[in-house]
Amino acid sequence: MSSPTTAARIRSIDVLRGLTILVMVFVNELAGVSGMPQWAKHMPGSADGMSFVDVVFPAFLFIVGMSIPFAIKNRLSKGDTMGKVVWHIVFRTLGLLVLGLFMVNAEGGYNEEKMLIPIPAWSLLFYLFVILIWKVYYSENKVYVYTMKGIGVAGLIALYFLYKGGENGDEGMKIHWWGILGLIGWAYFFAAIIYLLTKDKLIWMFTAIAACIVFYVLGKTPGLEGSFFSAHSGHAIHTSLVLCGLTLSTIFFGKRYGKWSFRAKYERALAYGLALAVAAFILHYFYPISKIGATPPWALYCSAICTVLYMIIYLIVDIKQQYKWTGFLQPAASNPLLTYIIPFIIGSAIWLSGVEVIPAAWKVGAAGVVWSIAFSFLVLGISYLLTKWKLRLQL
Structure with missing residues (x-):
C-alpha cells in the first residue's frame, strides 16, 4: 500500500466517501416521508441517544478528516509553499461558508x-x-x-x-446557522490548521481531540454560559470529528506509520476505535448523546463506528482487492459537492414549476422509503452523467 505522498487516491477512502454521500442523499429525502419510526429520523434535541441518521453528518466530517493529509501533501509535493497551502485552506473554508449561508437563507427567513x-x-x-x-x-x-x-x-x-x-x-x-456545508467548513479549517501544526504526529492529534472536548466542557461549565466557549462548543466538537478521521488516516497512511504491517495497522486502529468508544462511554455519565447538541459522547461514538466501518472497507477494497462492486459510488466519491447539491437543484426546479411531480402517496411509510432509495440512485445516475460530461465541482 503506497503512502499518501505517492498515492493518487485510496480506494477505501473513496468508497467510504461515496457511501456517506449516498446515505446523506437518502436520509435527506427520507426526512420528508411521514409515518417513519424514530430510528429512521434524527433524534430530537431533548433526547439522549442517536439513530443511524445521526451518524451520517459526523461520518462526512470524519471522511473530510481522512482526506486532509492527502490533499495537503499532494499540494506540497507539487511545490506549493506553506503559505499557499494555508491560503487554499482559507479559500476552501470561505467557499463552504458562502454555500452554507446561501442555502440556509433559501430554506427560510x-x-x-x-x-x-x-x-x-x-x-x-x-x-x-x-x-x-x-x-x-x-x-x-x-x-x-x-x-x-x-x-x-x-x-x-x-x-x-x-x-x-x-x-x-x-x-x-x-x-441563522451555518448550514451543513458551513459547519463542515469551520471544522475543516480548524482541523487542517491543526494538522499543519502537528506534522503527522499522533500524540499531538490525540491532544488536539482532547482539547476540543475540554473546550466543550468549559462551554458547559456553570458560570460560563454565554461565553466564547459556550458560543462555539459545537464547532469544537465538529472539529474533533474531523480530527478523529484525520488521526485514523495517519494511523493507516501517515509517513511515520505507513510502513506498519497490515496486522500492526489493524491492531492500532482497533485500539483507537475502542479508546474512542470507552471515552464516549465515560463522558456519557456527564453529557447526553445528542447530534443537535453536538455533544462529546455523540461525536466519539460516531467516530468509533466510522473507524470500524473503515477497517472493514479497507480490508475488502484495498487488501482483498474486491472493489469492482464499488463502481456505482464513484460519482459521489470523486464529485461529492455536485452530488450533494443535485437534490436541492431538483427540489428548486420542481418548486418553481408548481407541478406535483412526486405523488403524495410516495411520501408515506414503506412507499416513501422505496422512493427515497430510488431517488438516491437517480441522483447518483445524474451525477455520473454530469461527471462524464466533464462537469466537476471543486472547492
Missing part, C-alpha cells in the same frame, strides 16, 4: 413578496453561479475561465442584494 424573483428561481440562480465559480475548467483559455468565474461571483453578489427577509422585507441575508 425570506420574504418572497418583497423579492423581485420567486425564491425557487433565486435558488436555481444561486446553484448556477456556484457551478460557474467552482467548476473545474479544462480549457487553457484563462480569459474564458476567469470570465465565467467572474460572472459567478457577480451573480452571487447580485443575489445577496436581491434577497429580502423579515416580516417587512427590510432585512437581508442572516446567519
Whole structure:
C-alpha cells in the first residue's frame, strides 16, 4: 500500500466517501416521508441517544478528516509553499461558508413578496453561479475561465442584494446557522490548521481531540454560559470529528506509520476505535448523546463506528482487492459537492414549476422509503452523467 505522498487516491477512502454521500442523499429525502419510526429520523434535541441518521453528518466530517493529509501533501509535493497551502485552506473554508449561508437563507427567513424573483428561481440562480465559480475548467483559455468565474461571483453578489427577509422585507441575508456545508467548513479549517501544526504526529492529534472536548466542557461549565466557549462548543466538537478521521488516516497512511504491517495497522486502529468508544462511554455519565447538541459522547461514538466501518472497507477494497462492486459510488466519491447539491437543484426546479411531480402517496411509510432509495440512485445516475460530461465541482 503506497503512502499518501505517492498515492493518487485510496480506494477505501473513496468508497467510504461515496457511501456517506449516498446515505446523506437518502436520509435527506427520507426526512420528508411521514409515518417513519424514530430510528429512521434524527433524534430530537431533548433526547439522549442517536439513530443511524445521526451518524451520517459526523461520518462526512470524519471522511473530510481522512482526506486532509492527502490533499495537503499532494499540494506540497507539487511545490506549493506553506503559505499557499494555508491560503487554499482559507479559500476552501470561505467557499463552504458562502454555500452554507446561501442555502440556509433559501430554506427560510425570506420574504418572497418583497423579492423581485420567486425564491425557487433565486435558488436555481444561486446553484448556477456556484457551478460557474467552482467548476473545474479544462480549457487553457484563462480569459474564458476567469470570465465565467467572474460572472459567478457577480451573480452571487447580485443575489445577496436581491434577497429580502423579515416580516417587512427590510432585512437581508442572516446567519441563522451555518448550514451543513458551513459547519463542515469551520471544522475543516480548524482541523487542517491543526494538522499543519502537528506534522503527522499522533500524540499531538490525540491532544488536539482532547482539547476540543475540554473546550466543550468549559462551554458547559456553570458560570460560563454565554461565553466564547459556550458560543462555539459545537464547532469544537465538529472539529474533533474531523480530527478523529484525520488521526485514523495517519494511523493507516501517515509517513511515520505507513510502513506498519497490515496486522500492526489493524491492531492500532482497533485500539483507537475502542479508546474512542470507552471515552464516549465515560463522558456519557456527564453529557447526553445528542447530534443537535453536538455533544462529546455523540461525536466519539460516531467516530468509533466510522473507524470500524473503515477497517472493514479497507480490508475488502484495498487488501482483498474486491472493489469492482464499488463502481456505482464513484460519482459521489470523486464529485461529492455536485452530488450533494443535485437534490436541492431538483427540489428548486420542481418548486418553481408548481407541478406535483412526486405523488403524495410516495411520501408515506414503506412507499416513501422505496422512493427515497430510488431517488438516491437517480441522483447518483445524474451525477455520473454530469461527471462524464466533464462537469466537476471543486472547492
